[in-house]
Amino acid sequence: xxxxxxxxxxxxxxxxxxxxxxxxxxxxxxxxxxxxxxxxxxxxxxxxxxxxxxxxxxxxxxx
Amino acid sequence: xxxxxxxxxxxxxxxxxxxxxxxxxxxxxxxxxxxxxxxxxxxxxxxxxxxxxxxxxxxxxxxxxxxxxxxxxxxxxxxxxxxxxxxxxxxxxxxxxxxxxxxxxxxxxxxxxxxxxxxxxxxxxxxxxxxxxxxxxxxxxxxxxxxxxxxxxxxxxxxxxxxxxxxxxxxxxxxxxxxxxxxxxxxxxxxxxxxxxxxxxxxxxxxxxxxxxxxxxxxxxxxxxxxxxxxxxxxxxxxxxxxxxxxxxxxxxxxxxxxxxxxxxxxxxxxxxxxxxxxxxxxxxxxxxxxxxxxxxxxxxxxxxxxxxxxxxxxxxxxxxxxxxxxxxxxxxxxxxxxxxxxxxxxxxxxxxxxxxxxxxxxxxxxxxxxxxxxxxxxxxxxxxxxxxxxxxxxxxxxxxxxxxxxxxxxxxxxxxxxxxxxxxxxxxxxxxxxxxxxxxxxxxxxxxxxxxxxxxxxxxxxxxxxxxxxxxxxxxxxxxxx
Numbered sequence: 001x002x003x004x005x006x007x008x009x010x011x012x013x014x015x016x017x018x019x020x021x022x023x024x025x026x027x028x029x030x031x032x033x034x035x036x037x038x039x040x041x042x043x044x045x046x047x048x049x050x051x052x053x054x055x056x057x058x059x060x061x062x063x
Numbered sequence: 064x065x066x067x068x069x070x071x072x073x074x075x076x077x078x079x080x081x082x083x084x085x086x087x088x089x090x091x092x093x094x095x096x097x098x099x100x101x102x103x104x105x106x107x108x109x110x111x112x113x114x115x116x117x118x119x120x121x122x123x124x125x126x127x128x129x130x131x132x133x134x135x136x137x138x139x140x141x142x143x144x145x146x147x148x149x150x151x152x153x154x155x156x157x158x159x160x161x162x163x164x165x166x167x168x169x170x171x172x173x174x175x176x177x178x179x180x181x182x183x184x185x186x187x188x189x190x191x192x193x194x195x196x197x198x199x200x201x202x203x204x205x206x207x208x209x210x211x212x213x214x215x216x217x218x219x220x221x222x223x224x225x226x227x228x229x230x231x232x233x234x235x236x237x238x239x240x241x242x243x244x245x246x247x248x249x250x251x252x253x254x255x256x257x258x259x260x261x262x263x264x265x266x267x268x269x270x271x272x273x274x275x276x277x278x279x280x281x282x283x284x285x286x287x288x289x290x291x292x293x294x295x296x297x298x299x300x301x302x303x304x305x306x307x308x309x310x311x312x313x314x315x316x317x318x319x320x321x322x323x324x325x326x327x328x329x330x331x332x333x334x335x336x337x338x339x340x341x342x343x344x345x346x347x348x349x350x351x352x353x354x355x356x357x358x359x360x361x362x363x364x365x366x367x368x369x370x371x372x373x374x375x376x377x378x379x380x381x382x383x384x385x386x387x388x389x390x391x392x393x394x395x396x397x398x399x400x401x402x403x404x405x406x407x408x409x410x411x412x413x414x415x416x417x418x419x420x421x422x423x424x425x426x427x428x429x430x431x432x433x434x435x436x437x438x439x440x441x442x443x444x445x446x447x448x449x450x451x452x453x454x455x456x457x458x459x460x461x462x463x464x465x466x467x468x469x470x471x472x473x474x475x476x477x478x479x480x481x482x483x484x485x486x487x488x489x490x491x492x493x494x495x496x497x498x499x500x501x502x503x504x505x506x507x508x509x510x511x512x513x514x515x516x517x518x519x520x521x522x523x524x525x526x527x528x529x530x531x532x533x534x535x536x537x538x539x540x541x542x543x544x545x546x
Contacts, residue, residue: 008411013411016410016411017410017411020410021388021392022391022392022407022410024407028407031404032404032407032408035404035405035408036408036411039376039380039408039412040411040412040416042372042373042376043373043376043377043412043416043419043420044373045369045370045373046370046373046374046377046419046420046422046423047419049367049370049422049423049426050426051419051422051423051426054422054423054425054426055422055425056418056421056422056424056425057275057421057422057424057425057428058275058421
C-alpha cells in the first residue's frame with residue numbers, strides 16, 4: 001500500500017503515470033514516491049514567488 | 064615524456080609551433096599515460112589511439128611544411144562522450160547508445176579539430192549526463208585521482224573530463240553543464256572549467272539532457288587554457304538557433320593579470336554561509352587574495368537562491384523525460400537505476416509546474432542581471448562539500464544532513480537557470496588533500512572578465528598547478544574501493 005503524500009495520492013500517481021503512457025506497478029510507484037514527494041515540494045514552493053506578470057523564460061536571451 | 068603530459072595547453076601549442084616538440088611525441092606521451100593509469104581511473108570510455116596518432120603525424124607534417132598553424136595545433140584533447148564524433152561511438156555513458164556512431168562531428172568538435180586539436184578519445188560520464196556524482200554502472204565510475212586509496216566520486220556529470228584533465232591524460236577536455244556538470248567535477252578534481260553564457264557555444268550534435276539548461280564548455284588545468292579552447296569553440300552556429308551572433312573576443316589576449324578596480328561581489332547568504340567550514344575558509348582566503356590584487360570586494364546576495372532547486376527540478380525533469388520518453392517505455396531496464404528513477408519522476412511534473420519553473424527562472428535571471436550592475440563578478444564556493452566516497456548517499460555539512468546529490472548542485476544550478484557565465488577554479492585543499500573549488504560568475508557574454516579574474520587569481524596562487532597522487536611515482540595504484 002503506498003503511503004499517502006500531501007496532495008499526491010497513490011491513485012493520483014497511478015493515473016498521472018497512465019495519462020503519460022506509463023504502466024508502472026504499485027511497487028515501482030512506491031519506490032518513486034519519496035523522490036517525487038521531495039521534488040514536487042520544491043516545485044510547489046515556487047508558488048510563493050511574485051510570478052503574476054512574469055513570462056516563462058522560453059525564448060532565452062536571443063542576441 | 065612525463066613532463067609533456069603536465070604542460071599546459073598553451074605551452075604545448077607553443078612548443079609544437081616552434082618545433083621544440085613533435086605532436087607525435089605529445090600524443091604518444093598522453094596515450095602511454097592513459098595506458099598506465101586509465102585501467103584504474105576509468106576516465107575514458109573509448110580511446111581513439113590510431114586516429115590520434117594519425118592526426119599527430121599529419122600535424123607534424125604540417126609543422127614541418129612551414130604552413131601557418133591554428134592555435135591548438137597538435138594539442139591532445141578529449142571529449143565527454145556526449146559529443147557526436149565522426150565514425151566514433153558516442154555512448155552518453157549508456158548501454159542504450161553503446162553502438163551509436165554519428166556520421167559527422169558536433170559543431171564544437173569540428174571547431175576544435177579545425178583549431179588543431181587532436182582527439183584522444185571519449186570520456187566517461189554520469190549516464191546520459193543525469194547526475195552530479197559521475198556514477199556509471201555500465202562503464203565503471205571514474206576514480207577521483209586525488210585519493211589513491213579510496214574510490215571517491217569525481218563529480219558529474221563530466222566525471223571523465225575532470226579526471227582526465229586532473230591526471231594528465233589530456234591537456235583539455237569538453238564537458239557539458241546543465242546543473243553544474245562542468246563546474247562540479249572541476250571543483251572535485253581540482254581543475255578549471257567554465258560554463259559559458261547560454262547561447263555562447265553551439266549545442267548542435269551534443270546529446271541533450273535539458274535543452275533550455277544545457278551549456279557546452281571546456282575544462283583544462285588553467286583559465287588560460289580554458290580561454291584558448293573557448294575561443295576556438297564559441298560563436299554563432301546556424302545549426303543551433305539559440306546561439307548568439309555576438310562576436311567572440313580573443314579571450315586569451317584579455318588575460319592581462321590586472322584586476323585593479325574590478326568589483327567583486329561575495330555571495331555570502333545561502334552560498335558561503337551553507338558551505339562546509341574548510342571550504343568557506345578557503346573561499347574567504349581567495350577573496351582576500353583578490354582584494355590584494357586590487358579588486359574592490361563587497362557583499363552580495365541573491366534573494367531567490369533558495370528557489371533554484373525547485374525551478375531547476377521542474378525544468379530538467381520535464382525536458383529530460385521528454386527526450387527519453389521512447390527509450391524509457393521500450394528499454395527501462397537498460398538504464399542505471401538512479402537515472403531511470405529520476406527520469407520516471409519527471410512524469411509527475413505537470414505542464415503548469417514546468418512553466419512555473421520557467422517563470423521563476425525569469426525572476427532569477429533578472430536578479431542576477433541586476434546584481435551584476437553593481438559588480439563585475441560574483442564569487443561563491445562551487446560546491447559546499449568536497450569529493451565523497453562512491454556509494455555515500457548523505458553528507459553532514461556543519462549540522463545539516465543532506466543528500467550528496469542535492470549538496471553538489473546547490474551553488475551551481477542557479478547559474479544554469481540564469482544563463483550567466485560561471486567558472487570554477489581551485490582555491491585550496493582539505494587536510495586530506497581533496498580539492499576545493501570557487502566559482503567566478505559574470506555578466507552575460509562577459510566570459511572575458513570571468514576568465515581575467517580567474518587567471519589573475521591563478522597567477523598569484525598555485526592551487527591549479529598541484530598534481531594528484533594517482534599516477535605519482537610514489538603512489539601505488541592498488542586501493543580499497545568503497546563502492
